[in-house]
Amino acid sequence: MLSTLRNLLALTAACLFAGFLSACDTGTSSNSATTTQPTPTASTTAEKSYTIGMSQANLGEPWRVQMNADVKAEADKHSNIKMIFKDAQNDTLKQRSHVEEFISQGVNLLIISPKEAQPLTEPVAKAMDAGIPVIVLDRRVLGDKYTQFIGADNKKIGKAAGEWIKKTLNGKGNIVELKGLMTSTPGQDRNSGFREGIAGSEIKIVFEADMKWLEPDARKEMESALSRFPQLDLVYAHNDPGAHGAYLAAKAAGREKQIKFVGIDALPQEGIAYVKQGILDATFQYPTGGAEAIQNAMKILDKQQVPREITLGSRLFTKEDVNAGGEPLP
C-alpha cells in the first residue's frame, strides 16, 4: 500500500515536471474512462513527435548536398523527428510551391535555404502567419518575417577575400570577378564586401559577370574574359565551382599558370582538394549550418527562446596552411 502510494507520488511529480499534467492519467480519477490503459510515463508523454520540412534550393551543387546531409545527420539523432526534404531543382517557382505544400501539410517547422531573396519572402511570411516557425538558412529572404536566420557573414568573407587578394597582388593587377546569383544575398554581400576589401588599391576589375553559382556558366564567362584581355592576374569567384570553371577555361587557353584563382565554400572534396592540387590559390570556408538548423529547430519546437541570428565562422585555406587546417577569419 505504502509502495503504491510512493509510486503514485513519483508519477505525479514526473508529470508535473514534464509540464503535461493534463495528459497524465494516474488511474485514480473515478470518472476516468482510461483506467484500464497502461499509464504513460513522463518520458513518453514529453517525447512529442514533430515533422520538419526542409526546402532546398537545389541539389545540383555539392555544397547543397552537404547541407542536406548535415541536416539529416543531426535530425537522425532524434527519434521523434520526421524530416521531409524537397529539392526545388534551382527553380524559384517550384520552391515557392514547395513552401505552400509544407504549409498545407501542416509541418511543425520549416527550414528553407531559398534560391532567391525576394520571391521566397512571401511564402515564408505565409508559413509564419500559419503558425509555422521558419529557420532561414544561408541565403536570406527580405524583411524580418521569419523565426531565425543561420549563416556565415558573406560580407566579411568577401572583404577578407579582397584583403587577401590585395596583399597577394601587392596592391595592383587585373581581376575577373565571377559573381554568384545577384538576386541572392550571398552574391550581393560577397560582391560588396570584396569591393571594400580592395578599396584604396590599384586593382582593376576588368571583367565581371553573374555566373549564377554555376561552374559551366563560370567557364563560359571566363572564355569571354580570356579572349578580351591578354593580361589577367586573378579570378575572384563567389564559389569554388565558379573558380574551378574559370580555371578550366584558362587551362584550355594555356594561361592557367599566369592567373591566380580564389573561391569560396572550402568543401573537403572540392575547394580544399583544389587548393591541395594547386588549382586554387585560396578558398574561404562557407559552413552549411545544417547541424545548427536542427539544434535550433529542437529548441524552437520545445518553446525555448532562440537568437534571431546565428552567425557562423569561416576559415581561409591557402597552400601554405591547408594541411594544417587553414586559419580562422579574425
Ligand code: FRU
Ligand atoms: C550552392 C552555393 C554555394 C554557395 C552558396 C551561397 O548553391 O552556390 O556554392 O556558397 O550556394 O548561397
